[in-house]
Amino acid sequence: MIPTIMAGVVSCKQNSFVCGLLFLFMITSQASAQNSFVSCDNNKGNYTADSTYHTNLNTLLSTLTSNTQIDYGFYNFSYGQNSDKVNAIGLCRGDVEPDECRSCLNDARHNLTQLCPNQKEAILYHEKCMLRYSNRSIFGLLEINPSYYMFNINNATDVYRFNQVLSNLMRILTGVAASGDSRRKYAAGNTVASNNQTIYGAVQCTPDLTQQDCYLCLVGAIAEIPTCCGGKIGARVGRPSCNIRYENYSFYQEPTVYAPAPAPSL
Structure with missing residues (x-):
């Protein structure tokens, strides 16, 4: 196994609770383990369990990859209205096949919602895919943080x-x-x-x-x-x-x- 070291490179505001709870973890499946990086941003607001935002988030993430006509590894959809609207982006590495892409993003959504249980904005980087969501518009915007290496x-x-x-x-x-x-x-x-x-x-x-x-x-x-x-x-x-x-x-x-x-x- 190739030895690697991982570290976060994130622009943080002072007193921001470690930039919204940044941490490294290992996701282990039957076939392999992959390094992942997660950011749960407390500065962008929180939601409560069983709230409208929570329901919209679960609905959006559970259906994000349901469009099987998308075979190029990029999903960007919204669900809900006004302050309870959720925007999500899923991106798979360009060489990943559609079935593997959808599997990676489905694993990511389970991991992300468990590790960021009430943050309205969060992001997870897997080796082969990235998943992020927010209550603000994130489509077509150049964003460089939170980053990792x-x-x-x-x-x-x-x-x-x-x-x-x-x-x-x-x-x-x-x-x-x-x-x-x-x-x-x-x-x-x-x-x-x-x-x-x-x-x-x-x-x-x-x-x-x-x-x-x-x-x-x-x-x-x-x-x-x-x-x-x-x-x-x-x-x-x-x-x-x-x-x-x-x-x-x-x-x-x-x-x-x-x-x-x-x-x-x-």
């Missing part, structure tokens, strides 16, 4: 050369992902650094972002690498609007190629 404890043998090659790979992938359509903004690829060491990378935005906002989000996430994970042979940076990852081993499948999105009707 993980890194491999091992260093590259030639850090300077490794960083050069990594930077070029992430730059190329960022351009490809940002130019994606309203269903999918994801890119993955690999390149060779020193000593024939291959670097595998993947970057992704929520597809509701504009091309410019996706680009800005990814560039900002990549800029965190020298501070959090400089010289490491693998790392991840996650944000609500985008995420990046690179490793010295292949961690993704070749993504499914989708037909171009239909042009909007006039």
Whole structure:
């Protein structure tokens, strides 16, 4: 198993109860275990059990992935009215197949509502999916917090050369992902650094972002690498609007190629 260390990188307001209860936990299934990061935001309001908001949240999350025509791993829906309206976003990594995506998001909703039992805004990052919800509008907005990072404890043998090659790979992938359509903004690829060491990378935005906002989000996430994970042979940076990852081993499948999105009707 590849050794990793995980830490939170979150902008907090003073006296904010650890930025709304941030913690790391392990979700163990029969097949595997995956690192996860959760943020329960007490600053954005709380709800009571069996309230209208609670009912709307449960209804939305239980039906979020019910539309089987969505096969590109992005779900953004709302339920309810006025102050009891709930907005949710579910995003799966671009190479994850639809059935696995829905399974990941369903696991995430159970975990998130248990770990954040009364917060109106919360987010959970799994390895293959991300789920967030809020009582405020979250669609089409560039958001960078709460963020997290993980890194491999091992260093590259030639850090300077490794960083050069990594930077070029992430730059190329960022351009490809940002130019994606309203269903999918994801890119993955690999390149060779020193000593024939291959670097595998993947970057992704929520597809509701504009091309410019996706680009800005990814560039900002990549800029965190020298501070959090400089010289490491693998790392991840996650944000609500985008995420990046690179490793010295292949961690993704070749993504499914989708037909171009239909042009909007006039």
